[in-house]
Amino acid sequence: MTTMKTLVIAEPRKMVWTTRDKPTPAAGEALIKILTAGICGTDIHAWAGNQPFFSYPRVLGHELCAEVVELGSDARGFERGQRVALIPYISCQQCDACQSGKTNCCEKISVIGVHQDGGFCEYLNVPVSNLLAVDDVAPEAAALIEPFAISAHAVRRAGIVAGEHVLVVGAGPIGLGVAAIAAANGASVVVADTSEFRRQHVNDKLALAALNPADENFYDALREQFNGRLALKVIDATGSPAAMNNAVNLMRHGGTIVYVGLHKGDLVIPDSEFHKKETTLMGSRNATREDFDRVRALMASGKLRAEMMLNEHFAFSTLAEDFEPQVINNRELIKGVIYFDR
DSSP: OOEEEEEEEEETTEEEEEEEEOOOOOTTEEEEEEEEEEEOHHHHHHHHTOOTTOOSSBOOOOEEEEEEEEEOTTOOSOOTTOEEEEOOEEOOSOSHHHHTTOGGGOTTOEEBTTTBOOSSBSEEEEEGGGEEEOTTSOHHHHTTHHHHHHHHHHHHHHTOOTTOEEEEEOOSHHHHHHHHHHHHTTOEEEEEOSOHHHHHHIIIIIOOEEEOTTSTTHHHHHHHHTTTOOEEEEEEOSOOHHHHHHGGGGEEEEEEEEEOSOOSSOOOOOHHHHHHTTOEEEEOOSOOHHHHHHHHHHHHHTSSOGGGTOOEEEEGGGHHHHIIIIIITOTTOSOEEEETTO
């Protein structure tokens, strides 16, 4: 049997190369050859040992672009040689959430590359129902469809439409995706981040205004961007309790807050402001196929581009050696993509 090179995170802070048998697809599955893979914050947290609901050893990698190389029985809808992106969420289809169309928050969700082995390997078996055709999207961009889809879901949750004033707090990958998609919807978008490097990325790659929330004149600058008003929609992509607790103060009366960034602990929201403004508060988790389709269409049209999020490139062949110095310790990393042919 043919073997393949696989990168395993054996335990926190330890990545090792191993050789595994090249898998054979079961019924309803496709065997895919990985072309590119995004590096997610989840992968970084797993390396550090602080990713919840995670067990070792594990093969990471859930932001994938690949080529179909073999199809199992009853696997329909795709052809050998077709380029695809992965929808990594395996939903039970039976729970109340799934039955109501919210497969993104399935009660028993399993994420490829998090709860089960993923794509930091040369070949992977996946259900064909979790594939998205991306022949019209370059492999580099297709590897970023999943994080952009998380952003698209948050934008959809917020109901952002043309002309609305939107503040995105946090210029990490998900915040950048939220800002880009909200702008593609026709909204007036401002991004807030304490990092000068990331604010410059927003200016250069998204052509949007970026403010420092730590500046003493931040509120005045924000109102100036929104014609003297606060934001109608605030989307927090920081996962920072301080930022999340403060979101209600950045929103005008009658507005909406969406938390897409995740904080493990409790939040303390000022109830007087929350009630006075009749705040709508939402959480946003993962994405559905509708969001993946939306991102693919925006990428194909050129309204979403890889460079909006991507700023580093890595080779799979040296990833174990490069991960700590070039990923973990890289303070200027926003989003990295791994290439499997380098």
